[in-house]
């Protein structure tokens with residue numbers, strides 16, 4: 079004799095229906111992404127450029143929108159984790175995608191953070207120096223490099239390789255983690271993602287500028303000039319090319335990586351204003367990318 083259907087059976091039946099609906103929507107989303115990929119490929123073919131399918135600004139906007147509508151007891155961080163896995167899969171449907179991550183044996187935290195962001199199925203290679211990760215992007219063996227968020231005391235910083243005005247060069251495109259560190263191992267240091275993708279605004283952004291100074295201009299005066307031009311600096315790293323004493327007060331050529339609490343594009347009039355203010359001192363400014371401010375999830 080068949081046993082009677084219990085309330086638990088009914089609830090599981092409901093779960094099966096929900097799972098089917100989620101799965102149907104996932105397959106429907108994939109069909110739309112195929113059309114997006116074709117549109118991007120056609121656009122690139124018209125200009126003769128290599129198609130780049132990754133759009134970090136759009137990804138950040140999607141996640142911020144979902145977080146704003148999220149309610150109930152399901153953890154918000156897990157929603158982000160699921161979407162991160164999906165979004166990289168949808169990017170990979172459009173074209174080749176691989177990650178090179180700075181993750182030497184004793185620093186696996188960056189690997190975990192990169193895997194959480196780009197998913198468990200993306201081709202990912204660990205390299206022993208940030209420079210090797212950047213090289214992989216320049217040489218086209220990786221789409222994205224994951225490197226440590228810059229520290230003030232780096233004497234040979236990786237970001238000096240991004241100081242260039244060439245169009246199509248690799249730039250900073252995201253800050254990781256975007257939705258919380260979860261159970262990632264290792265040091266509590268954030269990472270930056272670098273790719274040959276333009277820096278695009280999302281409404282809540284940071285921009286990284288490289289400022290090369292050929293003469294004697296103190297960090298204090300540079301900060302004042304940035305403020306005066308409406309470019310509020312919130313982070314500062316300085317590199318003195320070999321052969322020059324390190325020190326904050328100038329005395330030789332220096333290159334600064336300055337984080338600005340705003341979106342700044344390469345043609346932004348505030349950059350021209352900064353150059354005007356430097357007077358006789360040779361100054362070169364480039365946008366080395368930026369990132370959407372990560373989510374603050376409780």
Ligand SMILES: O=C(O)C(=O)C[C@]1(C(=O)O)C=C[C@@H](O)C=C1
Pocket residue numbers: 111114115131132133134136137140164165168169172
């Ligand atoms: O909107 C796009 O350009 C897409 O390619 C779609 C999509 C997505 O899955 O939503 C995938 C990859 C991009 O990095 C951003 C978003």
